[in-house]
Amino acid sequence: MNNRLQRGNLLWEGSRMFLPEHKRALLEHRKTISQPDPPHPPDEQQLEAWHYIVDEAIATGRTVRFTLFQNGFFTEQKGQMIGISTERIQCQSITGDIFSIRWQRIAKIEWA
Known part of the structure; x- marks a missing residue:
């Protein structure tokens, strides 16, 4: 009886009672x-x-760091601001990509 109580695979023993x-x-x-x-x-x-940083970045050409939320995760991008509209901001990355x-x-928008 003692051997029967000592289960080797506790993960299986605990989860076999889960309903689908x-x-x-x-x-x-x-998830x-x-x-x-x-x-x-x-x-x-x-x-x-943000508007202050955007205006200064366009006027001076300083690099700005953007924290973006896409596909459920936060990402960061850096670049110099080229232009703005009511829907988008256009930037040029350090490598030259727009x-x-x-x-x-x-x-979030902040100075790089």
């Missing part, structure tokens, strides 16, 4: 935990600070 719907719910929960929440829309003070960023994807 519980397993699906657990996997979905793990939602691993991805960060999208950033909140910027408030007035944050927008004003890229555009949608305003809705921006989580």
Whole structure:
């Protein structure tokens, strides 16, 4: 009887009682935990600070670092600002590539 209580594979023993719907719910929960929440829309003070940085970057040609939220993750891009519109910002990277960023994807703008 003593050998029977000593289980070698505790992972299997503990999970064999999971119902399929519980397993699906657990996997979905793990997916939602691993991805960060999208950033909140910027408030007035944050927008004003961004506009100041954008205006200065265009006037002086300084490099700016953007923190972007895309595909559930935060990424960073650096570049010099070329132009802005109501929907996008156009920048030139350090390597010379031109890229555009949608305003809705921006989580933070700061000096590089």
